[in-house]
Amino acid sequence: xxxxxxxxxxxxxxxxxxxxxxxxxxxxxxxxxxxxxxxxxxxxxxxxxxxxxxxxxxxxxxxxxxxxxxxxxxxxxxxxxxxxxxxxxxxxxxxxxxxxxxxxxxxxxxxxxxxxxxxxxxxxxxxxxxxxxxxxxxxxxxxxxxxxxxxxxxxxxxxxxxxxxxxxxxxxxxxxxxxxxxxxxxxxxxxxxxxxxxxxxxxxxxxxxxxxxxxxxxxxxxxxxxxxxxxxxxxxxxxxxxxxxxxxxxxxxxxxxxxxxxxxxxxxxxxxxxxxxxxxxxxxxxxxxxxxxxxxxxxxxxxxxxxxxxxxxxxxxxxxxxxxxxxxxxxxxxxxxxxxxxxxxxxxxxxxxxxxxxxxxxxxxxxxxxxxxxxxxxxxxxxxxxxxxxxxxxxxxxxxxxxxxxxxxxxxxxxxxxxxxxxxxxxxxxxxxxxxxxxxxxxxxxxxxxxxxxxxxxxxxxxxxxxxxxxxxxxxxxxxxxx
Ligand SMILES: *Cc1c(COP(=O)(O)O)cnc(C)c1O
Numbered sequence: 397x398x399x400x401x402x403x404x405x406x407x408x409x410x411x412x413x414x415x416x417x418x419x420x421x422x423x424x425x426x427x428x429x430x431x432x433x434x435x436x437x438x439x440x441x442x443x444x445x446x447x448x449x450x451x452x453x454x455x456x457x458x459x460x461x462x463x464x465x466x467x468x469x470x471x472x473x474x475x476x477x478x479x480x481x482x483x484x485x486x487x488x489x490x491x492x493x494x495x496x497x498x499x500x501x502x503x504x505x506x507x508x509x510x511x512x513x514x515x516x517x518x519x520x521x522x523x524x525x526x527x528x529x530x531x532x533x534x535x536x537x538x539x540x541x542x543x544x545x546x547x548x549x550x551x552x553x554x555x556x557x558x559x560x561x562x563x564x565x566x567x568x569x570x571x572x573x574x575x576x577x578x579x580x581x582x583x584x585x586x587x588x589x590x591x592x593x594x595x596x597x598x599x600x601x602x603x604x605x606x607x608x609x610x611x612x613x614x615x616x617x618x619x620x621x622x623x624x625x626x627x628x629x630x631x632x633x634x635x636x637x638x639x640x641x642x643x644x645x646x647x648x649x650x651x652x653x654x655x656x657x658x659x660x661x662x663x664x665x666x667x668x669x670x671x672x673x674x675x676x677x678x679x680x681x682x683x684x685x686x687x688x689x690x691x692x693x694x695x696x697x698x699x700x701x702x703x704x705x706x707x708x709x710x711x712x713x714x715x716x717x718x719x720x721x722x723x724x725x726x727x728x729x730x731x732x733x734x735x736x737x738x739x740x741x742x743x744x745x746x747x748x749x750x751x752x753x754x755x756x757x758x759x760x761x762x763x764x765x766x767x768x769x770x771x772x773x774x775x776x777x778x779x780x781x782x783x784x785x786x787x788x789x790x791x792x793x794x795x796x797x798x799x800x801x802x803x804x805x806x807x808x809x810x811x812x813x814x815x816x817x818x819x820x821x822x823x824x825x826x827x828x829x830x831x832x833x834x835x836x837x838x839x840x841x842x843x844x845x846x847x848x849x850x851x852x853x854x855x856x857x858x859x860x861x862x863x864x865x866x867x868x869x870x871x872x873x874x875x876x877x878x879x
Contacts, residue, residue, distance in 0.1 A: 454810060485708050508671065512535075525543060546572065561593065566609070586654075588627045668703040
């Protein structure tokens, strides 16, 4: 991407530095059909059929567009079980990008987390991290460990000018190590950038400080690099000391100080799959035996071999600033449009997607009517746009059955990389603005079927009254017979 100035306009506009050569046809159902479809889906955007979705902004996972070079490389995949040339090619690229010697393949990010936890976490262990990710925490707690989040309080405030909201609170990390003892901390996990906190990045300086503290205490430093692509761009553009460094130099400066690095290639590298890399043979040996057990042989680890070819090319593309800035620039554009209009957005814009603060958007809605879930259903009705609820519905009830209210009620609008055009982003902004002006019509949701675990994936809800019909009627009034 580039940003350019349009004739006689002040605003910088993101300009795609790629062209589309393979397309997928989209459909936009009428607003009346959208009311029907969202109710067939139990007012849960996870249960919508993709044929009924115009803009799929559910996630950035496994849905990023591949380049011509990635698709071409996939045709050369070497399927041999042992001694595969594909694996050798990928190892070479990993060495080039991360500077690491060893590679353990795994089928996706959470598989790496399973293996890390199996190898290093024992009952009673404490694993500090800037913020948890759902699957990370589940694997650690499954093995009797616990997660301590060390993000600074400012990182959780919806709106400020903090460039690196994902940063660790360094004094709290030091204090925690003193308190529980280094022997009870198998590793410190750095998530760069943060998934559940709006794709907010960490500074290179902060991550190097964490690594230095770990080194001093003999603790392993683990980097979750799943969302590193956007974070690299933010380091380059927001961190004064790094503005003359290349993306490659930033990556190596960071990775040289990490003991273990793992990644989901559903995000990093515009592909599928994942893996763990390191220069520490001893640490690798502690995990190696689990790969054939849980994933697949050491040359593919449960991945489709073609995906490995796509990762190898995708990782090299990740080192190109003009490629990796596409996500952040589109997100920034969308967030700015909406913030300028007065829509409560999480600020500053981060990676992964735009995040709407549903608590503010639907001020006055009772918390037990699930504002973020209601907003997700309303936006689908307004524009056929599928976002993801990241609020109370995504939490689990307490053991006594009471509701665990989320700190932030967010509607996440993910921007898969290289997928949307700017007119689609503008359409999304337009429908959110309309919804904001008609927010008084949006009502809450109640449970119809509530699974005990992972209820956000499978649960079904219903509107508390006929607000959806009223919203659709207002849409007709304002847009005539337009879709
Ligand atoms: C998505 C994600 C994971 C898990 O990766 P999967 O490939 O979905 O299993 C782990 N960490 C972070 C930061 C992620 O965003």
